[in-house]
Amino acid sequence: MTIVEQIITSFIASAAFVIIFNGPKRSLFHCGLVGMIGWILYFLLETNGVDMVLATVIASFTIAIASQYFAKKYKTPVIIYSVAGIIPLVPGGIAYNAMRSFVENDYNLAINLAAKAFMISGSIAIGLVFSEVINQIIRKSKLKTIVNKTH
Amino acid sequence: MEMEKQETYDIMAVCLLAGKIMLQSGAETYRVEDTMMRIASSFGAYQSHPYVTPTGILFSVEGNEPTKTKLIRIVERTTDLEKVAQVNGISRRISAGEFTIEEAYKELKKIGESGSPYSVWIHVLAAAVSSGCFLIMFQGEWRDFFPAFITGGLGFLSLMYFHQLVPIKFFSEFSASLLIGLQALFFVTTGIGGELDKIIIGSVMPLVPGLLITNAVRDLMAGHLISGLAKGADAFLTAFAIGAGIAVIFSFF
Numbered sequence: 001m002t003i004v005e006q007i008i009t010s011f012i013a014s015a016a017f018v019i020i021f022n023g024p025k026r027s028l029f030h031c032g033l034v035g036m037i038g039w040i041l042y043f044l045l046e047t048n049g050v051d052m053v054l055a056t057v058i059a060s061f062t063i064a065i066a067s068q069y070f071a072k073k074y075k076t077p078v079i080i081y082s083v084a085g086i087i088p089l090v091p092g093g094i095a096y097n098a099m100r101s102f103v104e105n106d107y108n109l110a111i112n113l114a115a116k117a118f119m120i121s122g123s124i125a126i127g128l129v130f131s132e133v134i135n136q137i138i139r140k141s142k143l144k145t146i147v148n149k150t151h
Numbered sequence: 152m153e154m155e156k157q158e159t160y161d162i163m164a165v166c167l168l169a170g171k172i173m174l175q176s177g178a179e180t181y182r183v184e185d186t187m188m189r190i191a192s193s194f195g196a197y198q199s200h201p202y203v204t205p206t207g208i209l210f211s212v213e214g215n216e217p218t219k220t221k222l223i224r225i226v227e228r229t230t231d232l233e234k235v236a237q238v239n240g241i242s243r244r245i246s247a248g249e250f251t252i253e254e255a256y257k258e259l260k261k262i263g264e265s266g267s268p269y270s271v272w273i274h275v276l277a278a279a280v281s282s283g284c285f286l287i288m289f290q291g292e293w294r295d296f297f298p299a300f301i302t303g304g305l306g307f308l309s310l311m312y313f314h315q316l317v318p319i320k321f322f323s324e325f326s327a328s329l330l331i332g333l334q335a336l337f338f339v340t341t342g343i344g345g346e347l348d349k350i351i352i353g354s355v356m357p358l359v360p361g362l363l364i365t366n367a368v369r370d371l372m373a374g375h376l377i378s379g380l381a382k383g384a385d386a387f388l389t390a391f392a393i394g395a396g397i398a399v400i401f402s403f404f
Contacts, residue, residue: 005287013284019277020307020357021177022267023232039288077239079179080232083362090361093289093352099394100348103401121361125368 003040010039014084023080030070031084038063039088052116053123056089060127063089068135086124091117159212161252162194163221168259170201170208171223173238177230177362180370180378183208186242190255193246205381230362237262271311278357279304286353291346295353298335298344303354306331310358321392324358328396331355336400351397360389 014035015028023031042059046052063085064078071078098113166187173183184201191199191212198213205228211220238259245255269277282303283296291299309330313323335351338344363386371379 009284009287013281013288016277016281016284017357018232019269020274020281021230021232021362022234022269024236025268027236043288075240075243076236077178077182077232079177079182080236083232086365087356087361088285088288090356090359090364092285092356092359092361095359095390096348096352096355096394096397099390099398100401102394103398121364122368124365125372128365129369129372 003043006043007036007040010043010088011036014039014087017087018080018084021083023084024076027070027074027076027080030074031081034063034066034070034081034085035088037066038085042089053119056120056123057127057130059089060086060124061131062127064128064131068131082128086128089120089124091120094120158252159196159214159216159219161256162191162196163210163212163219165194165252165256165259166190166199166201167208167210167221167223168256168263169238169242170203170210171225172234172259172263174203174205174208174225175228175231176234176238177228177232177366178235178238179366180204180375181373182235182239186238190242190245193248194252203375204377205385231267233268234262234265271308274311275304275308278307281357282306282354284353285356286349289349289352291349291353295345295350298338299350299353302331302334302338302350303357305334306354307357321388324389324392325396327358328355328393329399330396331358332397332400336404355393355397358389358393360386363389 011032015032017035018028018031038059041062042055045055045058064082067078067081067085070076070081094113094117098110098117101107101110101113169190170183170187173186180203183203187201187203187208187210188199191197196212196214200211200213202209205225207222207224209220209222211218241250241255241258241262244250250258267274279300283300286295286299287293306327310323310327313326314320317323331354332351335344335347335354338350339347344350363382367379367382367386369379370376370382
């Protein structure tokens, strides 16, 4: 039951976020799909005891691959899909709790949580960059880019 | 000779306009630089050096004549992915040789002046819906869905309103999150809402600078150190504004 809930809400939330960011209307469905895939993967890993940071890396890596697929297929910039995908992973809740602990003078917990939020946003970026690098390696090995490099 | 000079300036104008629209709409630094270089080289300026930071673009074109350089300032930054996609499409068509310089400039100008594809109310509705959905994603109860829906929607509306009133990002974000905190407190004290924390987290998600944080780290990794640091500072300021707004509520609560 929870998983169905999560699938539906993550799809709607990701698509709604693309509207907030003025994304193209024709890509709303795919954006929702990318967001859903990423979030469900993260959710399943996290509830099964995988470390949050590792779960985030894996999820954002998958999001980036899905985004690149859609971007290539529909000839739109990758960022449109990847933004929708990563938004649910952004450590908003942890950052909020960190801030709250700061206000309540619990500095130990606050620094703890802030470091965690930083680690997670770093791992989102690592996941994205990783898949981009792999994508580039694959493309370069096909010797497609040599033509563009000549001038 | 005179003719060629004019042309270089025209090429630069097209590239800078494209870069400006993309940067203002939230494209990544490398994408802006890449697009500008591609446009320049498809119009025959093979040696071009764009230098892009979040607050300005420096662009110079080398050729037979002395190198020409231009700088433009970027003041207003929003997120408008539709425009990024459109400029990207134009750049593709320029590379394919479908446009003359003048046509490209006109086309880009049209994109730059076009408004958002969605109305304000659609934006507010989207913010409201996503707030409610985030509440569920963060393991909130269904009875809190409605409070989060209202709080997130009104919070986002107030963000846009305050931003129009005072064009300082920090204040509009601070005031919006203050309002979100107040509303969440209202719902919880009247017994309509259950968990204060969950409602607030769900509702501030539309304000959270997730895109900026991630872009900042990516820029840093790609070696765009200035852009990365600037975006990081921007994101930190936003996060701080949101945190401070909520913190004020807690200090009274």
